Amino acid sequence: MSLIPVPLLDLKAQHATIRKEVAALFHDVIEEQAFILGPIVGRLECAVAGLSRTRFAIGCANGTDAILLAMRALQIGRDDEVVTTPFTFFATAGTIHNVGARPVFADIDPLTFNLDPAAAGAAVTARTKAVIPVDLFGQMAAVEQVRANVGTIPIIEDAAQSIGASRVIDGTSVMAGEAVTIGTFSFFPSKNLGGYGDGGMIVTQDEELSTTLMKLRMHGSLKTYFHEIVGYNSRLDALQAAVLMAKLPYLEAWSAARRANAAFYDQAFADVADIVTPYIEPANTSIYNQYTIRAQQRDALQVHLKAHGIGCAVYYPLPLHQQPCFAYLGYSAGQFPESERASAEVLSLPVFPELTSDQRDSVVAGVRSFYGR
Numbered sequence: 001m002s003l004i005p006v007p008l009l010d011l012k013a014q015h016a017t018i019r020k021e022v023a024a025l026f027h028d029v030i031e032e033q034a035f036i037l038g039p040i041v042g043r044l045e046c047a048v049a050g051l052s053r054t055r056f057a058i059g060c061a062n063g064t065d066a067i068l069l070a071m072r073a074l075q076i077g078r079d080d081e082v083v084t085t086p087f088t089f090f091a092t093a094g095t096i097h098n099v100g101a102r103p104v105f106a107d108i109d110p111l112t113f114n115l116d117p118a119a120a121g122a123a124v125t126a127r128t129k130a131v132i133p134v135d136l137f138g139q140m141a142a143v144e145q146v147r148a149n150v151g152t153i154p155i156i157e158d159a160a161q162s163i164g165a166s167r168v169i170d171g172t173s174v175m176a177g178e179a180v181t182i183g184t185f186s187f188f189p190s191k192n193l194g195g196y197g198d199g200g201m202i203v204t205q206d207e208e209l210s211t212t213l214m215k216l217r218m219h220g221s222l223k224t225y226f227h228e229i230v231g232y233n234s235r236l237d238a239l240q241a242a243v244l245m246a247k248l249p250y251l252e253a254w255s256a257a258r259r260a261n262a263a264f265y266d267q268a269f270a271d272v273a274d275i276v277t278p279y280i281e282p283a284n285t286s287i288y289n290q291y292t293i294r295a296q297q298r299d300a301l302q303v304h305l306k307a308h309g310i311g312c313a314v315y316y317p318l319p320l321h322q323q324p325c326f327a328y329l330g331y332s333a334g335q336f337p338e339s340e341r342a343s344a345e346v347l348s349l350p351v352f353p354e355l356t357s358d359q360r361d362s363v364v365a366g367v368r369s370f371y372g373r
């Protein structure tokens with residue numbers, strides 16, 4: 001069998017489509033020599049607030065800091081607990097540890113891979129100071145159900161993978177980050193809206209939180225050299241903002257192209273008994289940051305695809321409650337069975353918007369050939 005190789009993600013193909021716009025905006029920043037929180041960062045903040053339908057957006061250094069600063073703004077620290085999912089990128093829980101609080105895990109809904117709202121509610125104690133649902137793979141978590149289960153506890157939506165995703169709540173379409181206390185985005189290069197380096201943003205409807213967040217990202221100061229609180233150096237780089245401004249007009253079309261690729265795969269794998277294609281709740285419009293299947297024969301399938309040059313990856317191979325650094329939390333294997341099962345079964349396939357139809361066919365042929373089809 002001869003298949004054309006397909007990378008999991010092809011950022012060079014994307015850059016080729018926006019080269020001129022990026023160069024022009026880069027040029028402006030360089031001519032202005034305004035590299036730290038220059039005007040272009042403000043323009044991007046306005047644009048992301050508009051997209052997320054939030055009143056405020058605050059750029060910061062990366063999506064990890066976005067979560068960390070969100071918790072600092074909510075004054076979360078020692079003796080506090082924060083409930084989240086163990087089936088997520090490390091940063092979601094690493095930041096909880098790094099503000100001095102205790103990560104408390106609750107299992108996922110096996111259909112969506114997102115935090116199970118009832119499990120989140122059951123994990124709440126008198127010490128719980130926030131809940132962090134994660135919009136995994138580009139599909140919004142059931143934030144309104146999390147809210148219903150956790151009462152008035154602040155919700156930080158880790159929307160690192162879901163910028164521009166939406167969910168119908170009570171008959172109204174809600175954007176990622178819109179309906180929670182604080183939403184956090186990552187502009188890591190592999191995200192749907194990715195920079196040419198690190199970047200992040202925090203969104204909120206709350207003016208007081210937004211002012212605190214603006215201080216926190218700048219050493220706790222709004223007026224240079226006057227520090228009301230102790231903060232961080234966590235600013236969004238103006239050159240990254242330039243890239244992101246150049247990309248933003250394309251975001252919706254790129255996410256739509258990902259959805260079209262996903263629909264193609266859904267159909268192409270429908271008759272393969274071992275494969276469970278992604279389940280997107282009817283209320284959700286996913287941006288498919290990843291197209292993630294389940295397969296009992298996942299490991300062998302991955303070896304087969306790699307041998308044929310088809311990019312694929314396991315996000316994430318070890319749930320966070322089983323990570324050595326969190327042994328001190330005292331969780332044991334088997335405690336979050338759905339997260340553990342997901343880690344053993346998931347495989348993400350190339351879904352990037354620039355996929356050609358030949359590449360798509362090659363991915364399908366590579367997968368089907370493993371099952372002798």
Ligand SMILES: Cc1ncc(COP(=O)(O)O)c(C=O)c1O
Pocket residue numbers: 062063064065088089091092134158160161185186187188198199200
């Ligand atoms: C779910 C999730 N949370 C947090 C992050 C952290 O973002 P960053 O890499 O920009 O720090 C990422 C991305 O890497 C992520 O996927």
